[in-house]
Amino acid sequence: MSTTAPLRAVKRAFNFNAGPAALPLPVLERIREELLDYRGTGMSVMELSHRSAEFEAINNAAEQNLRRLLAIPEEYAVIFVQGGGSMQFTMAPMNLCLPGKPVDVLHTGMWTAKAIGELKKGVLHNIAASTEAEKFARLPRREEIKLSPDASYTYICSNNTIEGTQYTELPASAAPLVADMSSDIASRPMDVSKFGLIFAGAQKNLGPSGVTVVIVRKDLAERADKNLPSLLQYRTHIKEKSLYHTPPTFAVYVLSLVTEWIAGEGGLAGMQKRNEAKAKLLYHTIEDSNGFYRCPVEKSSRSLMNVVFRVAGGDEAVEKQFAKDATAASLIGTPGHRSVGGMRISLYNAVGLDAVEALTGFMREFQRTRA
């Protein structure tokens, strides 16, 4: 029962996918190295019992890594659940709504629209601000936000992947702030104590798809009716340390490795530096193109994670060619979301500056051959 297989050399692409997205190469190499035998167990991580000491250690490492990286205060629970952000659109109101007290929503794009779609199924809510009239090309200004006096919570999407916007300053809110942080969690230092609940699908900055990180103030998790389905109550997962039922063990394992990698790269301050350098280079290339490339997003709202731009005044044929030529140059995932068109470059933690250098070199060359 011994096995070694020779592995071929591989050529890696530059991956700008919006999620699932690039993972750090050292993490992938580690996964490969221990895929058939997790640290002398004679089993793959996927074959370990979720009740084994080995998996318990992985589960704890994933939680503790996140606690250290994000400096999560003791009064917050960190749990791993399934269903992605979409499930949280249902779980957040189910667990956190108080009778007669609305959810205040800052509407900033397609992902808040999805959350609102679920609230519309019977949850009292209030659109406290919306930039839909400006096609979500910026985030709401402080003076535009009309919060309720008695909200259950205030809801935001901290980074809007499709529209390319990201909060730098959080809205002031007396009610607990709930954030869909799927696309910028762990990309920069942040103050968890400003939030009541943070959730994030792992598949952008933290790991593969299939596991969702929930950081919730423990007292808020106690708001939930105990008659809710067990799996849809945060308290169930808090109590059982994410082991109430069989967790997505492999995804949690990869998350533990990615968070370990982040720590080794300087933690969130290191990520911020890295992410700012990448975004700066790309936005600069856009600004420096004499209008051939154009970012529709107002400068103060621009995302470090997802850079959206149009090519040649939004000429769809040229944009299609851009994506095609980029793919041929091993620059993957450049088209914008199908709902808005244009280009979108996702610059999550695992995307290297070398990838952005390759991309911006390609952009200059693409422009040169068209101009």
Place this chain on the structure above:
Amino acid sequence: MSTTAPLRAVKRAFNFNAGPAALPLPVLERIREELLDYRGTGMSVMELSHRSAEFEAINNAAEQNLRRLLAIPEEYAVIFVQGGGSMQFTMAPMNLCLPGKPVDVLHTGMWTAKAIGELKKGVLHNIAASTEAEKFARLPRREEIKLSPDASYTYICSNNTIEGTQYTELPASAAPLVADMSSDIASRPMDVSKFGLIFAGAQKNLGPSGVTVVIVRKDLAERADKNLPSLLQYRTHIKEKSLYHTPPTFAVYVLSLVTEWIAGEGGLAGMQKRNEAKAKLLYHTIEDSNGFYRCPVEKSSRSLMNVVFRVAGGDEAVEKQFAKDATAASLIGTPGHRSVGGMRISLYNAVGLDAVEALTGFMREFQRTRA
């Protein structure tokens, strides 16, 4: 960006875990081979967009492999969701209950107890049979089952992992039969047309944890209130071919490989032959031990998937030693569920006859040194 790392030789354990459980070695080797570069894409499967042609092909292959293996009729949808069997304890009644019409449940162990626990939160239901008085050491007899005249559906757990029981004959039911088939799906040929809904966490016979297979008659999925959370409606996933939101892409990929492996091993008839041979050898070893090993399950109800037994009249110190010595002999996962004690050997598809031969050899030797 080229990378090759030398891999060390690995020694594989004999894995009798109850789930997550053993995976076929050729599948693990294939995963390892393409981990850094999925078929020339320059990306890991985990890094592919779920909207890419490559992942769409994986998603389709997973579905089509299951359709072929299980001979699933056209009027059934096959979808991949998150949350495991536990989420289905909520989704099944949410989607399939008709007003005023109860769920008939055949109560056969801890997993039906969990399902009943969720029904107790406001779903009309009827315990149509229970073998709790016999400590679930057998399944209900035909004449014991008292079905309602107007049930929304009849609920069973086809294989009870903890108690070691498995249906060979399905209960007759005019109402649609709904089965938690988590621990014996794809382990033997079965007639899908006898069911209204089948669900199964993949982590026993089909892949890793983190993805749940749901096979549902399309007309039944239309019973659901459209005001339910989108993610909790089967129809959402049916309509979007399991791509309504980001799926657990890696888990679906592994499932596609495992189902391909099953097909190559003779399909479900091949699995049945394999599984019967393993179970026969193990039950024979138990029966042949002059009572040193004893299976508490009535013969007609014994499972091919999970073989439970006591050692030395249920002497817990001896059973603990058994598990300890087994682990030392690379026989992993022999203790019974913590709620019942004793031993439990899980013989899912990927467990080889060689593993059972090693185990039964160990059992005879363990008995010899104690007798």
